[in-house]
Amino acid sequence: MTTDQSPAPLRRRGERMRQAVLAATVDLLTSEGLTGTTVAAVARAAGVHETSVYRRWKTRENLLLDALGSHADEALPEPDTGDVRQDLTQLMSAVADYLASPQGAALLHLGASPDAGSVEAARLPYWDARLERGEDIVRRGVERGELAPDTDARLVAETLAGPLFARVLLTGASLDRGLARRIVDLTLDGARPRDGRAATG
Amino acid sequence: MTTDQSPAPLRRRGERMRQAVLAATVDLLTSEGLTGTTVAAVARAAGVHETSVYRRWKTRENLLLDALGSHADEALPEPDTGDVRQDLTQLMSAVADYLASPQGAALLHLGASPDAGSVEAARLPYWDARLERGEDIVRRGVERGELAPDTDARLVAETLAGPLFARVLLTGASLDRGLARRIVDLTLDGARPRDGRAATG
Numbered sequence: 001m002t003t004d005q006s007p008a009p010l011r012r013r014g015e016r017m018r019q020a021v022l023a024a025t026v027d028l029l030t031s032e033g034l035t036g037t038t039v040a041a042v043a044r045a046a047g048v049h050e051t052s053v054y055r056r057w058k059t060r061e062n063l064l065l066d067a068l069g070s071h072a073d074e075a076l077p078e079p080d081t082g083d084v085r086q087d088l089t090q091l092m093s094a095v096a097d098y099l100a101s102p103q104g105a106a107l108l109h110l111g112a113s114p115d116a117g118s119v120e121a122a123r124l125p126y127w128d129a130r131l132e133r134g135e136d137i138v139r140r141g142v143e144r145g146e147l148a149p150d151t152d153a154r155l156v157a158e159t160l161a162g163p164l165f166a167r168v169l170l171t172g173a174s175l176d177r178g179l180a181r182r183i184v185d186l187t188l189d190g191a192r193p194r195d196g197r198a199a200t201g
Numbered sequence: 202m203t204t205d206q207s208p209a210p211l212r213r214r215g216e217r218m219r220q221a222v223l224a225a226t227v228d229l230l231t232s233e234g235l236t237g238t239t240v241a242a243v244a245r246a247a248g249v250h251e252t253s254v255y256r257r258w259k260t261r262e263n264l265l266l267d268a269l270g271s272h273a274d275e276a277l278p279e280p281d282t283g284d285v286r287q288d289l290t291q292l293m294s295a296v297a298d299y300l301a302s303p304q305g306a307a308l309l310h311l312g313a314s315p316d317a318g319s320v321e322a323a324r325l326p327y328w329d330a331r332l333e334r335g336e337d338i339v340r341r342g343v344e345r346g347e348l349a350p351d352t353d354a355r356l357v358a359e360t361l362a363g364p365l366f367a368r369v370l371l372t373g374a375s376l377d378r379g380l381a382r383r384i385v386d387l388t389l390d391g392a393r394p395r396d397g398r399a400a401t402g
């Protein structure tokens with residue numbers, strides 16, 4: 001029970017307050033970059049008290065991960081065309097496009113920052129949840145008999161996303177238009193010679 | 202032409218000086234971490250002048266990349282058994298072991314740091330060179346007919362290494378013993394059902 005002297009900002013409670021703060025965070029990340037996105041600046045832009053932000057998110061890193069995660073989830077499709085190759089290509093193309101955006105690059109770099117100590121504990125569940133969309137597609141492909149029954153859905157999702165992450169974080173190589181499709185084809189068909197190499201669904 | 206008042210350290214010129222500085226850098230990274238590895242500390246440990254370090258490497262980031270890169274190159278094998286699956290598994294297992302070491306994690310995090318602005322230009326050629334070892338193995342596999350003639354060797358190398366990088370940088374998932382082999386199998390065989398799925402060389 002705290003004495004409240006400025007009730008106006010505090011009225012934006014619950015989900016509305018959360019959405020306003022997350023949107024302000026993404027906006028600031030895009031315009032000011034990681035270092036410019038302080039809790040004070042976010043609170044000012046969202047019209048809430050800085051203490052309200054800390055009460056809900058505890059740390060700046062948690063806030064940034066929540067904001068970028070929600071933003072990414074909205075940017076990524078959940079294709080379900082009945083064709084595993086098409087679904088994976090759609091999803092990974094959207095991931096590539098997202099990672100090529102300022103918000104996507106900020107999200108990845110934040111996750112990979114060695115200084116984001118307090119973010120450490122949040123990483124595994126965070127990326128677990130993000131990889132699940134790809135795993136679901138793979139599992140449906142296994143159920144339809146498009147993929148081998150012993151397919152490791154998590155490993156496939158990691159193998160599809162890994163090269164995209166590595167390009168953004170390490171090599172700086174571009175995420176060109178056809179890349180997602182080429183990675184999907186390699187992961188589904190393999191590099192060994194085979195008959196019927198073309199997509200058959 | 203500078204006047205030199207302490208000739209002793211400067212006598213360690215050329216390659217000997219370089220090796221001493223690189224070894225001191227890796228030692229410090231392992232014991233003190235990234236932030237503790239300053240140019241001053243490296244120079245002191247290697248018995249050279251700080252100015253000599255800056256003259257050769259220009260920036261701290263260049264020094265760190267050179268040190269960790271040389272260290273990684275020594276840690277990684279260049280298998281050539283005549284079997285592409287075995288060669289790739291050996292290489293990627295060594296990469297996984299290396300990335301699980303303090304030096305390997307430091308190398309990756311340094312490469313991915315959003316603050317390492319001056320390192321930016323060095324990234325692409327640096328990782329290009331590191332991926333080449335995998336590409337060479339793939340190309341030999343294509344020449345021997347083990348892999349399809351249209352195999353994109355660079356893409357295969359990226360797809361093998363990407364999931365390992367992502368685990369260290371993003372998810373924090375462990376690099377368990379069999380992981381490298383499972384990724385190699387997926388990338389060579391694909392996830393689609395196929396006859397003769399087992400390794401045939």
